[in-house]
Amino acid sequence: MLSLGCFSQGLRDTLFVPKKNFLRAATELFVVQLLPWSYDKYIAKGEWAKLDINSIQRNLNPRNWEWDDNSFKTNQFGHPYHGNLYYNTFRSNGYSFWQSVPAAFAGSFVWEVAAETNKFAPNDFINTSLGGIALGEMTHRIAGKIVNNRARGAKRQMQEVFGFLVNPVNGANRLISGEWGRVHGKADTANQLKADLILVPGILMSKPIRQSCGARKSYMYV
Numbered sequence: 001m002l003s004l005g006c007f008s009q010g011l012r013d014t015l016f017v018p019k020k021n022f023l024r025a026a027t028e029l030f031v032v033q034l035l036p037w038s039y040d041k042y043i044a045k046g047e048w049a050k051l052d053i054n055s056i057q058r059n060l061n062p063r064n065w066e067w068d069d070n071s072f073k074t075n076q077f078g079h080p081y082h083g084n085l086y087y088n089t090f091r092s093n094g095y096s097f098w099q100s101v102p103a104a105f106a107g108s109f110v111w112e113v114a115a116e117t118n119k120f121a122p123n124d125f126i127n128t129s130l131g132g133i134a135l136g137e138m139t140h141r142i143a144g145k146i147v148n149n150r151a152r153g154a155k156r157q158m159q160e161v162f163g164f165l166v167n168p169v170n171g172a173n174r175l176i177s178g179e180w181g182r183v184h185g186k187a188d189t190a191n192q193l194k195a196d197l198i199l200v201p202g203i204l205m206s207k208p209i210r211q212s213c214g215a216r217k218s219y220m221y222v
Contacts, residue, residue: 017094018092018093018094018173018177018179019094020093020094020095021093021094022093024093024173024176025089025090025093025095025103026089028089028093028169028172028173029086029089029090029103029106029107032082032085032086032089032107032169033086033107033110033111033115036082037049037115037116040116046116047117048116048117048118049115049116049117050117051114051115051116051117052117055116055117056113056114058119059112059113059114059119059120060113060120062120064119064120065119065120065121065122066119066120066121067121067122067123068118068119068121068123068124070124075123075124075127076127076131079108079124079127079128079131079132080127080128080131080132080134080135081132081135082107082111082128082132083104083107083108083127083128083129083130083131083132083133083135083136084104084131084132084133084135084136084139085107085132085136085168085169086103086104086106086107086108086128086132086136087100087101087103087104087132087133087135087136087137087140088100088136088139088140088167088169088170089103089107089169090102090103091103091136091137091140091170092140092167092169092170092173093173097137100133100136101133104128104129104130104132104133104136105129107128107132108124108125108128108129108132109125111128112124112125139166139167139170140167140170142166142167143163143164143166143167143170143171144163144170146159146162146163146166147159147160147163147174149179149182149183149184150183150184151183152183156181156183157181160174160180160181
């Protein structure tokens with residue numbers, strides 16, 4: 001039998017979670033679409049960025065959708081990276097994993113329909129949404145690990161910069177909210193989860209898992 005005492009209490013974020021801010025999250029979701037579209041239209045002069053009502057109506061019709069043949073780099077990295085920005089507009093504004101998932105799908109759908117004249121590509125939609133969710137959660141947690149809210153001085157600033165490079169949306173939100181460089185005791189508690197395994201013939205057990213599970217002692221048996 002396998003018993004996981006800690007998990008019976010429900011999985012929850014161990015990172016410092018800011019208060020939810022829907023207005024800022026929605027605005028950022030719009031901005032992370034507007035910026036690349038503006039670059040495509042006004043700087044790169046891309047024909048695909050010259051939108052009109054006809055292209056939008058066409059892309060809303062599933063009969064016009066087609067699988068695109070973009071390069072591997074674009075489909076397997078470019079699209080997931082963009083989706084990760086969509087996802088993190090909500091994830092870094094206090095929303096949980098599942099609450100942030102719709103942002104990746106919504107952002108991808110809007111881009112395919114109303115940000116380029118190319119036909120709606122189902123593979124782009126899938127890669128941007130699902131790839132963005134996976135990459136977005138990873139960058140969210142890695143950035144949270146990089147920045148120690150108790151650190152100070154040059155070391156703290158270096159952490160903030162590296163965290164920003166890993167997750168630009170989260171870094172921007174830290175600047176906007178004043179969290180960038182602010183010292184407080186709310187640290188990532190995931191590092192407190194420790195368990196030592198003891199091997200006994202026929203039995204695998206662990207020592208009590210404390211701290212992250214409160215005062216209750218929890219054991220794991222197989």
